[in-house]
Amino acid sequence: MALLQVNDIHVYYGSIHAVKGVSFEVNQGEVVTLIGANGAGKSTVLNTISGLLHPRTGGVVFEDHDLKGVAPHKVVSHGLAQVPEGRRIFLQMSVEENLEMGAFTQPGSTVEPGIADVYERFPRLKERRRQIAGTLSGGEQQMLAMGRALMSKPKLLMLDEPSMGLAPILVEQIFDIIKELHAAGTTILLVEQNAQAALAVADRAYVMETGKITLSGTGAELMASDQVQKAYLGG
Amino acid sequence: MSFLNNVITGISLGSIYAIIALGYTMVYGIAKMLNFAHGDVIMVGAYVCFFATGSFGLHPVAGVLLAMVVCTILGMVIEGLAYKPLRQAPSLAVLITAIGVSWFLQNSAQLLWGAAPKVFTPVVSGGLSIFGGQLNISYVTILTVASCLVIMAVLSAFIGKGKMGKAMRACSEDKGAAQLMGINVNSTISMTFAIGSALAAIAGVLMCSAYPTLMPTTGSLPGIKAFTAAVFGGIGSVPGAFVGGLLLGIIEIFAKAYISTDLSDAIVFLALIIVLLVKPSGLLGKYVPEKV
Numbered sequence: 149m150a151l152l153q154v155n156d157i158h159v160y161y162g163s164i165h166a167v168k169g170v171s172f173e174v175n176q177g178e179v180v181t182l183i184g185a186n187g188a189g190k191s192t193v194l195n196t197i198s199g200l201l202h203p204r205t206g207g208v209v210f211e212d213h214d215l216k217g218v219a220p221h222k223v224v225s226h227g228l229a230q231v232p233e234g235r236r237i238f239l240q241m242s243v244e245e246n247l248e249m250g251a252f253t254q255p256g257s258t259v260e261p262g263i264a265d266v267y268e269r270f271p272r273l274k275e276r277r278r279q280i281a282g283t284l285s286g287g288e289q290q291m292l293a294m295g296r297a298l299m300s301k302p303k304l305l306m307l308d309e310p311s312m313g314l315a316p317i318l319v320e321q322i323f324d325i326i327k328e329l330h331a332a333g334t335t336i337l338l339v340e341q342n343a344q345a346a347l348a349v350a351d352r353a354y355v356m357e358t359g360k361i362t363l364s365g366t367g368a369e370l371m372a373s374d375q376v377q378k379a380y381l382g383g
Numbered sequence: 384m385s386f387l388n389n390v391i392t393g394i395s396l397g398s399i400y401a402i403i404a405l406g407y408t409m410v411y412g413i414a415k416m417l418n419f420a421h422g423d424v425i426m427v428g429a430y431v432c433f434f435a436t437g438s439f440g441l442h443p444v445a446g447v448l449l450a451m452v453v454c455t456i457l458g459m460v461i462e463g464l465a466y467k468p469l470r471q472a473p474s475l476a477v478l479i480t481a482i483g484v485s486w487f488l489q490n491s492a493q494l495l496w497g498a499a500p501k502v503f504t505p506v507v508s509g510g511l512s513i514f515g516g517q518l519n520i521s522y523v524t525i526l527t528v529a530s531c532l533v534i535m536a537v538l539s540a541f542i543g544k545g546k547m548g549k550a551m552r553a554c555s556e557d558k559g560a561a562q563l564m565g566i567n568v569n570s571t572i573s574m575t576f577a578i579g580s581a582l583a584a585i586a587g588v589l590m591c592s593a594y595p596t597l598m599p600t601t602g603s604l605p606g607i608k609a610f611t612a613a614v615f616g617g618i619g620s621v622p623g624a625f626v627g628g629l630l631l632g633i634i635e636i637f638a639k640a641y642i643s644t645d646l647s648d649a650i651v652f653l654a655l656i657i658v659l660l661v662k663p664s665g666l667l668g669k670y671v672p673e674k675v
Binding site for chain 1: 546549550552553556557559560561562563564565566567568
């Protein structure tokens with residue numbers, strides 16, 4: 149039984165049919181990536197899983213729990229955390245307060261050890277713990293967004309375009325962190341436009357085009373596929 | 384001595400504005416709406432205290448507490464019935480609804496309690512007379528200023544350090560991200576209305592203790608002025624509401640004492656216009672440098 153099952157979801161923005169029957173699954177311990185061009189519906193899928201959007205038909209099952217009608221603030225308690233597109237950290241709050249917000253659903257006694265774990269993984273954040281998050285650099289903000297999501301001790305970490313807007317060296321750092329998290333046993337669903345980097349870290353991958361999944365396979369298979377080469381890797 | 388008296392009166396009036404302005408600014412910070420019915424909640428609080436102490440003979444402390452409970456519930460009911468269904472609506476629709484709620488409260492008060500002004504009995508009487516009677520400070524003034532300072536301190540600690548206070552700040556910045564953290568945005572907004580309305584009840588009692596005429600429109604002008612104070616200090620900023628309220632009270636009393644009683648309101652609003660021209664976000668309005 150997969151950890152996360154997305155079953156034939158159709159999602160609309162008003163009359164716009166953004167996601168047209170998407171199904172996929174994520175198994176325990178996997179890194180699964182959803183790649184595709186801007187506007188393919190990748191973020192819409194993530195926001196549907198998080199409960200911020202509701203599918204008109206189809207559903208999301210996480211660990212045997214049907215997430216239908218579960219309010220977004222309750223989804224976190226099921227063990228799903230999302231690092232949203234554009235990071236969306238709380239810019240006017242301090243680094244440490246951002247991490248505390250990540251642990252909002254956790255019992256108070258686990259917050260401090262959780263923060264210590266995040267600081268161990270991201271020493272830069274510890275140096276800047278009292279700083280207002282809006283003054284961090286882009287890469288640091290992405291680390292904070294990831295650390296904040298990890299604070300809820302998620303069973304599944306969903307990352308939406310973590311490399312967006314970052315310098316190449318920072319993109320590399322972010323993907324190194326994804327590899328480390330994977331090695332530590334974290335299950336990850338990664339949405340990316342940077343197909344090359346995403347496929348390199350993914351166990352399995354799905355290609356989305358205009359609201360549908362058009363290809364799927366292991367990361368290596370898709371990397372070698374002519375179709376993906378042409379469309380996303382400039383090959 | 385009259386100068387010192389004016390300063391004290393100004394601080395006292397300013398403290399009332401500050402307590403009201405806190406309600407405006409907190410609700411604006413989180414729900415991004417101007418709750419123009421806030422001034423009328425003050426009036427309801429004052430009436431509740433008036434009847435509780437006058438007609439039912441309750442102790443003033445019990446009267447204030449009862450007013451706070453009633454206003455807290457009223458604030459949450461207003462939010463739930465009138466504003467929550469409009470969460471996705473354009474802000475103009477919410478603004479007009481708030482004006483509608485304001486009229487509804489004023490007219491309901493008129494229907495229930497009549498249009499004739501009531502004479503409010505101050506919750507404390509007497510005062511201090513120092514410098515051989517040259518300087519008189521009423522206990523109401525002392526209570527008002529002390530209440531404002533205590534409220535400000537407690538609220539700052541709650542918003543700065545408390546878990547729910549931090550959640551309020553998170554909601555005020557980004558509701559979607561707050562939900563992804565597991566924060567219930569609806570109940571956070573409801574809690575903000577509850578706190579603001581409880582403060583409105585306190586402000587209502589203090590205001591009517593200092594200026595004891597109580598009628599259904601009692602809350603509207605102080606409400607507008609406190610809103611001005613919130614904008615003056617920087618809407619959305621809690622310290623801004625405090626500073627804005629105090630300054631507004633002092634400017635108003637000084638204008639009355641030294642320039643013209645008739646023009647005092649005009650002078651207050653002129654000061655607002657000047658502040659906004661120089662610093663559009665208000666005195667302590669938030670500006671956070673943001674790297675992308």
